[in-house]
Amino acid sequence: MSVTPQPAMPKCWRVESKPHKFCPGCGHGLVLKCLGEAIDELGIQDRVVFGCDIGCSLLSWDFFNCDSVQTHHGRTTPVMTGIKRANPDLICIAYMGDGGGYAIGVGGIVNAAARNEKVTVILANNTLYAMTGGQMSPTTMPGQKVETAPYGRDPEATGMPTQGPEMIAAITGAGAYVARGTMANLRQLKSYIKKALQNQIEGNGFSFVEALSACPTNWRTNAEKTWEFIEKEMPKYYKVGELKNPFEAKKEAQQNG
Amino acid sequence: MSEKPITGEKRAFMTGNEVVAWAALAANAEIMYGYPITPQNEIMHYWTRQAPKFGRKFLQTEDELSAGFTTVGGVLAGRRAFTATAGPGNTLMQEPMSMAEAMRLPTVTIVQQRGGPSTATVIYSQQEVNLTTYGGNGEGMRIVYSPSNHQELFDYVIKAFNTAWKYRFPTFVLGDGYQAKMRESVTLYDPAERGIEMVPTEPYVGKPGCPGVDREPGLYRNTYNVEEELYEVLQQHFADYEKMSKEVVEYAAEGTDDADLIIIGHGVVFRGVREAFKELRAEGLKVGYFRPITLRPFPAEQLKALATGNRKLLIAESAQGQLAKLVKDHIYGCTAEIVPLFKPGVGITTEQIVAKVKEVLK
Ligand SMILES: Cc1ncc(C[n+]2csc(CCOP(=O)(O)OP(=O)(O)O)c2C)c(N)n1
Numbered sequence: 001m002s003v004t005p006q007p008a009m010p011k012c013w014r015v016e017s018k019p020h021k022f023c024p025g026c027g028h029g030l031v032l033k034c035l036g037e038a039i040d041e042l043g044i045q046d047r048v049v050f051g052c053d054i055g056c057s058l059l060s061w062d063f064f065n066c067d068s069v070q071t072h073h074g075r076t077t078p079v080m081t082g083i084k085r086a087n088p089d090l091i092c093i094a095y096m097g098d099g100g101g102y103a104i105g106v107g108g109i110v111n112a113a114a115r116n117e118k119v120t121v122i123l124a125n126n127t128l129y130a131m132t133g134g135q136m137s138p139t140t141m142p143g144q145k146v147e148t149a150p151y152g153r154d155p156e157a158t159g160m161p162t163q164g165p166e167m168i169a170a171i172t173g174a175g176a177y178v179a180r181g182t183m184a185n186l187r188q189l190k191s192y193i194k195k196a197l198q199n200q201i202e203g204n205g206f207s208f209v210e211a212l213s214a215c216p217t218n219w220r221t222n223a224e225k226t227w228e229f230i231e232k233e234m235p236k237y238y239k240v241g242e243l244k245n246p247f248e249a250k251k252e253a254q255q256n257g
Numbered sequence: 258m259s260e261k262p263i264t265g266e267k268r269a270f271m272t273g274n275e276v277v278a279w280a281a282l283a284a285n286a287e288i289m290y291g292y293p294i295t296p297q298n299e300i301m302h303y304w305t306r307q308a309p310k311f312g313r314k315f316l317q318t319e320d321e322l323s324a325g326f327t328t329v330g331g332v333l334a335g336r337r338a339f340t341a342t343a344g345p346g347n348t349l350m351q352e353p354m355s356m357a358e359a360m361r362l363p364t365v366t367i368v369q370q371r372g373g374p375s376t377a378t379v380i381y382s383q384q385e386v387n388l389t390t391y392g393g394n395g396e397g398m399r400i401v402y403s404p405s406n407h408q409e410l411f412d413y414v415i416k417a418f419n420t421a422w423k424y425r426f427p428t429f430v431l432g433d434g435y436q437a438k439m440r441e442s443v444t445l446y447d448p449a450e451r452g453i454e455m456v457p458t459e460p461y462v463g464k465p466g467c468p469g470v471d472r473e474p475g476l477y478r479n480t481y482n483v484e485e486e487l488y489e490v491l492q493q494h495f496a497d498y499e500k501m502s503k504e505v506v507e508y509a510a511e512g513t514d515d516a517d518l519i520i521i522g523h524g525v526v527f528r529g530v531r532e533a534f535k536e537l538r539a540e541g542l543k544v545g546y547f548r549p550i551t552l553r554p555f556p557a558e559q560l561k562a563l564a565t566g567n568r569k570l571l572i573a574e575s576a577q578g579q580l581a582k583l584v585k586d587h588i589y590g591c592t593a594e595i596v597p598l599f600k601p602g603v604g605i606t607t608e609q610i611v612a613k614v615k616e617v618l619k
């Protein structure tokens with residue numbers, strides 16, 4: 001097996017804004033690295049509009065040498081939808097956290113998905129509201145201790161974790177791409193993100209990737225415990241894989257037809 | 258884009274909402290993002306009927322937050338984009354329009370006021386003045402036109418797109434339920450034929466070339482890390498706003514030189530004010546009127562110059578003092594006495610104004 005050395009930084013990263021502003025060990029940087037490499041490999045840097053939300057994702061407002069728009073809490077999906085509708089040649093990427101996408105901004109995401117908007121949403125799921133100091137979010141796991149559930153999340157009182165990709169897969173029409181990746185498997189995560197972008201390039205439909213992501217700061221975990229949480233705890237509720245893949249569906253149709 | 262929606266001058270008899278849709282077409286608006294709420298619905302209805310014929314677009318969103326934010330997106334992509342709303346929808350619209358204020362985005366929003374607070378009536382009021390002039394978090398750096406008839410609705414919708422794109426502040430046309438729903442005659446025209454040039458639009462994102470290679474990327478945000486950074490940015494916005502205000506401010510006044518009493522009204526109420534003024538003058542009473550056409554920026558200097566001596570300012574509005582609040586703020590220190598004629602959520606007739614003036618001057 002030959003090993004090709006990988007460049008340290010994706011070409012479309014903006015050197016001036018590095019080192020980035022996320023905490024050490026944060027998942028956001030890795031997810032954005034996958035996104036950067038996917039943008040490079042698809043050669044779409046000149047067409048990308050990158051939108052980020054309030055939450056730690058906002059720290060990426062100047063992350064790329066791509067036109068970027070930071071908006072506020074949960075509104076990134078409609079802003080990107082508005083751009084895409086106004087100029088369909090652009091590749092519009094909405095980047096947000098689980099709070100931004102599944103709580104305050106759920107109306108935006110659900111309806112964009114239902115309309116099969118030709119935008120790509122990448123959502124970093126770190127199981128809590130990170131930027132505001134670690135409160136409970138829709139994806140906080142049963143028993144998980146967070147600032148506003150100091151004794152652990154009680155599903156009786158607050159429900160079960162939101163299954164984002166499952167929900168979006170259920171409400172999107174043909175042509176949508178939906179997957180859940182993890183920062184514990186970056187090669188796979190990148191391939192999902194790349195397919196999500198390819199799907200938009202081809203104009204098939206809504207594309208959505210949830211990325212399981214770490215927040216060692218609010219989890220109060222060291223390196224070892226952080227990985228333990230990502231690799232052992234999170235998959236108990238969040239199944240990694242592709243839920244909807246129009247490329248596969250096409251292939252199958254061809255084989256059968 | 259296909260042929261022009263309007264050529265030559267066309268007399269028409271139509272509702273205000275229809276007028277708005279035609280004005281937006283005439284102004285070369287390219288895309289409308291909207292969410293249903295009475296009394297502005299027919300703007301969307303007429304727009305969606307006409308838009309495809311002229312290569313224009315429409316998106317119905319899930320709520321006004323999205324209608325506003327998609328409008329913001331349309332503007333970022335360099336399109337002459339607009340939206341329309343009312344009442345509780347206007348409340349939600351303040352969030353995206355705060356972003357437009359922060360990023361200096363030339364959004365255009367048509368507001369057809371209804372009764373409030375909250376759902377209240379779907380009919381009419383002038384109770385969205387506070388909200389539309391200063392509603393977002395921030396300093397209310399926006400432009401608000403208050404038309405009083407269908408012709409003005411047509412003229413000012415076209416103008417709103419130009420003011421917005423020239424100065425890059427969110428711009429509103431503040432109509433109301435009466436203007437939205439009643440029929441009136443109007444002359445529709447192609448702005449170009451009247452020598453009105455539409456200010457060219459320009460994309461914020463997706464400009465030619467590869468960012469970081471051929472050009473700097475456009476990096477837009479509405480969040481700042483430190484207080485001083487925001488302070489700096491705002492200083493520039495304040496300076497731009499002040500400079501613009503002198504050019505943008507509009508008002509109308511008559512009979513003010515020797516007036517003992519000046520009637521102040523805006524929007525549809527101004528129609529009653531003007532009729533009352535004519536009647537009272539005919540009876541020999543020394544009465545004048547002052548009408549702010551831009552509620553924001555407010556024609557403060559012009560009104561200050563009139564609010565002198567022991568003059569009385571009778572403020573007539575279909576709200577409990579929202580216009581009066583703007584007036585008081587802007588003429589602070591002047592000696593004129595303020596007399597209220599407030600009818601929140603209901604119309605005001607010429608007769609009511611005449612009677613009130615006579616009572617005050619007696
Ligand atoms: C309307 C509004 N409400 C609340 C906030 C405060 N706020 C800022 S960031 C944030 C949490 C973001 O959490 P998430 O979306 O999960 O992203 P993360 O920080 O975890 O990456 C909140 C609640 C806000 N900015 N705007």
Ligand code: SF4
Nearest residue numbers: 022023026056130215
């Ligand atoms: S608080 Fe958490 S999510 Fe935010 S930058 Fe730090 S590690 Fe990342």
